[in-house]
Ligand SMILES: Nc1ncnc2c1ncn2[C@@H]1O[C@H](COP(=O)(O)OP(=O)(O)O)[C@@H](O)[C@H]1O
């Protein structure tokens with residue numbers, strides 16, 4: 045079966061000194077789905093995403109994003125991709141709206157209407173004028189999502205996008221991601237350390253621990269193995 049992939053990795057590996065953060069990771073993420081990248085803290089999710097975005101160089105192996113090799117010509121893929129990585133960082137003394145304008149400038153400029161549109165989409169319409177430094181963690185996450193959406197990307201790579209959001213914000217974000225995939229034909233790759241989150245929003249999942257893939261497949265199929273996976277993740281969490 046041939047499925048057009050938005051991400052392909054083969055034996056992707058990253059070592060930091062003696063730590064192997066990502067260990068021969070091989071996966072394929074099909075287009076047109078919400079795909080979960082699940083693993084406990086320290087599993088290697090952010091490092092993998094950083095390699096996919098060209099921010100960290102792999103030690104070995106390789107990957108493609110939207111058909112572009114991450115070592116050779118990632119530019120065309122990045123122009124069609126919106127991303128967030130780890131905790132949202134913006135200029136503290138600029139408003140949310142002005143921060144988005146700055147992000148827009150980096151990619152050639154976006155109109156004020158587009159900035160207001162994405163603020164509205166993420167539920168920050170009334171708070172766009174507030175300084176970033178007074179935003180709550182949930183508002184910061186929403187702003188990061190707004191920045192990722194600014195250029196109407198066909199593909200979103202989101203690193204734990206619901207961390208710090210309140211339950212309503214989590215529900216809104218999940219609904220928005222599903223809407224983008226189901227109604228707008230976009231693709232989403234999101235990392236999470238919460239099995240129930242992946243269960244609620246994702247079509248398919250890769251589960252990693254210590255940089256290794258420990259399970260992958262359709263979420264509904266993997267749910268049958270749910271107890272085993274939960275035990276594995278929980279034990280890792282309390283180490
Ligand atoms: N820049 C770095 N230097 C050294 N070790 C790192 C660096 N970045 C990540 N690590 C280590 O790599 C492992 C995976 O981290 P990370 O990718 O952040 O995991 P996750 O995002 O799943 O929590 C951890 O052991 C972490 O301490």
Ligand SMILES: [Mg+2]
Pocket residue numbers: 089090091130203
């Ligand atoms: Mg992380």
